Amino acid sequence: MNERKTQVWAGVDAGKGHHWTAVVDETGATLWSKKVDNDESAILTALGEILDLADEVHWAVDISGTSSALLLALLAAHGQQAVYVPGRTVNRMSGAYRGEAKTDARDAYVIAETARHRNDFTAIDVPAQLAVDLALLTAHRTDLVADRVRMINRLRDVLTGVFPALERAFDYSAHKGALVLLTGYQTPAAIRRRGRARLTAWLANRGVRGADAVAETALAAAQAQQTALPGEDVAAQIVAELAGQLLALDDRMKRIDKQIRETFRSHPQAEIIE
Template identity: 80%
Template structure:
């Protein structure tokens, strides 16, 4: 599909907590539509999916304010520019699309299709220096994420050779408490020796969330292995 597309129009129904993005092709057919949380990583993932469909993308948004600031800044950092489609225009155009109740997905489609049909909307300009700074920051963030993924992969590989039950017990990508535990206790014998009460106290002293649960999970894993690797 990506090879057949020459241009896409993406309509953005912006909101404080999330946005709805809808992409239409030159015929007005919906190619991609998704609810996207107003979060940097989620927005970048959505942009990547859209860029994978087509290189030439036209963007349109119904809010040019604080709700869409992060999204517009990330678009600018990727060399993209959006046009502003006023809400009253969206409401007026919605009457031309029958058969479906008002929803975020429908509004995003209307914004995209309106931008496809009209060329008189005002472009939203982000200062060039801001766009350059954001491009630098997003590139740095991507490098940090890649470094973290590599670090966690090495950690899990090493832990599999020492204490496989503990490696399976936690999701190390989002459980900070499990990583803090490993800074002191990496073997079944050490965890059993300290016991749940002492482990809990030690974790609590390092501001680990739910230290009881982390200690109990680690101790349960430790009881399954008595051989030293």
């Protein structure tokens, strides 16, 4: 069992999807180095492991916009304070350490080592109310993302059972136009009856970008399947409902993202961080 240290330094190379965190002791030896998803449960797990390493943890963060909002909020909620190590400083310090290429792990180590050698960095103070607000908003957004993944998987599963060619035609997780299409047309026969020109006009009237390309792809899928499969009518209804719910959920997530940005900008050091 590793001996508990008196103090350690934790460097965080922050990113939108994940952070890389490295922890060093008073000699500069790496005690802990892992990729941590930008997710509440993952951050809390890493926080617990790191706090178990020493009596005192000195945190240093190379902040990148709002991507660090949840991390900073959780640190504040656990009585931990981080200092801000500017990216320019990290780049200069990187030259002092061996390594063939720039990696998240190496940058996190450099951030930790820089904080160990210097004590003149600005502390990031997250007001209690701001920390609570950000934690609530980001946790809610995480729930919405999970709901979206489940709904897309369900939509694809139902659509595969009656119209596999159309299921393969689009990436429904990233194509709003394809979801709009499914709110009105879910079967090969319905798409063929509508025809390319009228389907293009229908999509364009609903704000779909590249409406003609979406219509062309959908019609090609419809031409590839002439057979109506059992359960088609019920499946079409379910797919249409799921597509509508996903579009509404996307709008909710946009509003949450805007609220997170606005809340973050009330941070006293938001301008420096951004």
